[in-house]
Amino acid sequence: MQEVLNSLVGGIRGGTLRVVDLTQPLNGDTPILELPEQWGQTIPFKSHEISRYDDRGPFWYWNTFETGEHTGTHLDAPSHWATGRDKGTVDTIPPSGLIGSAVVIDMKSECDRDHDALLSPDHLLGWESRHGQIPAGAWVLVRTGWASRFSDAAAYKNADADGNSHVPGISKDAAELLTQQRDILGVGVETVGTDAGMAGTFDPPFPNHNIMHGAGRLGLTSLVNLEQLPEAGAVVIALPLKIEGGSGSPVRAIALVAG
Numbered sequence: 001m002q003e004v005l006n007s008l009v010g011g012i013r014g015g016t017l018r019v020v021d022l023t024q025p026l027n028g029d030t031p032i033l034e035l036p037e038q039w040g041q042t043i044p045f046k047s048h049e050i051s052r053y054d055d056r057g058p059f060w061y062w063n064t065f066e067t068g069e070h071t072g073t074h075l076d077a078p079s080h081w082a083t084g085r086d087k088g089t090v091d092t093i094p095p096s097g098l099i100g101s102a103v104v105i106d107m108k109s110e111c112d113r114d115h116d117a118l119l120s121p122d123h124l125l126g127w128e129s130r131h132g133q134i135p136a137g138a139w140v141l142v143r144t145g146w147a148s149r150f151s152d153a154a155a156y157k158n159a160d161a162d163g164n165s166h167v168p169g170i171s172k173d174a175a176e177l178l179t180q181q182r183d184i185l186g187v188g189v190e191t192v193g194t195d196a197g198m199a200g201t202f203d204p205p206f207p208n209h210n211i212m213h214g215a216g217r218l219g220l221t222s223l224v225n226l227e228q229l230p231e232a233g234a235v236v237i238a239l240p241l242k243i244e245g246g247s248g249s250p251v252r253a254i255a256l257v258a259g
């Protein structure tokens with residue numbers, strides 16, 4: 001297997017393997033989830049300068065930052081949801097459980113027409129008709145085109161006049177298929193969360209969080225550049241900070257793509 005590692009590094013350095021950054025920039029404008037006002041809220045990312053080659057520190061530049069665990073391109077650990085409370089925090093996920101094959105489901109044209117579109121079993125079975133069964137240890141990534149809205153918080157949230165957010169998501173049936181009949185690491189989306197904007201009104205509420213985390217599976221959100229991945233064959237690596245007891249963490253998510 002040493003040859004595999006040699007080929008990996010040779011491929012990256014020689015350009016026969018592409019490394020695609022799936023991560024959005026993290027700054028004070030990074031869109032964050034807003035909950036109804038009776039609930040506790042997350043805070044925006046904020047950076048505080050400590051010193052910058054000046055009288056606070058002549059040779060060095062560094063910052064302190066504050067952020068929520070669920071800010072920007074980030075990972076949801078199983079314990080993020082009540083159903084997964086005993087199924088693991090970010091620090092307990094083994095690194096091998098964060099590296100997997102990318103199954104890319106392209107729903108962009110559908111989401112252009114219908115902002116409330118949901119990933120369904122038909123989308124998954126359609127992918128399987130072209131590429132075979134979703135492999136064990138896959139990251140199932142849903143391409144909605146929502147990443148292009150990331151720098152415009154209003155467009156990303158896409159709220160109507162009543163404040164209801166119209167953002168695509170994952171159906172209960174798709175989450176059940178992926179957790180009960182396939183063996184995936186988790187799902188990844190371009191949107192602010194792994195459930196639809198209106199998912200609080202679904203039965204059960206937030207079905208993907210409920211089912212995915214209840215099954216000990218993971219979520220990745222606010223991904224970008226999914227259009228640079230093939231439908232099958234890429235490898236995704238998404239590593240959270242090892243926050244003890246953390247329910248989630250910003251990640252630097254990358255994909256390795258042949259050719």
Ligand code: MN
Nearest residue numbers: 070075076248
């Ligand atoms: Mn989250």
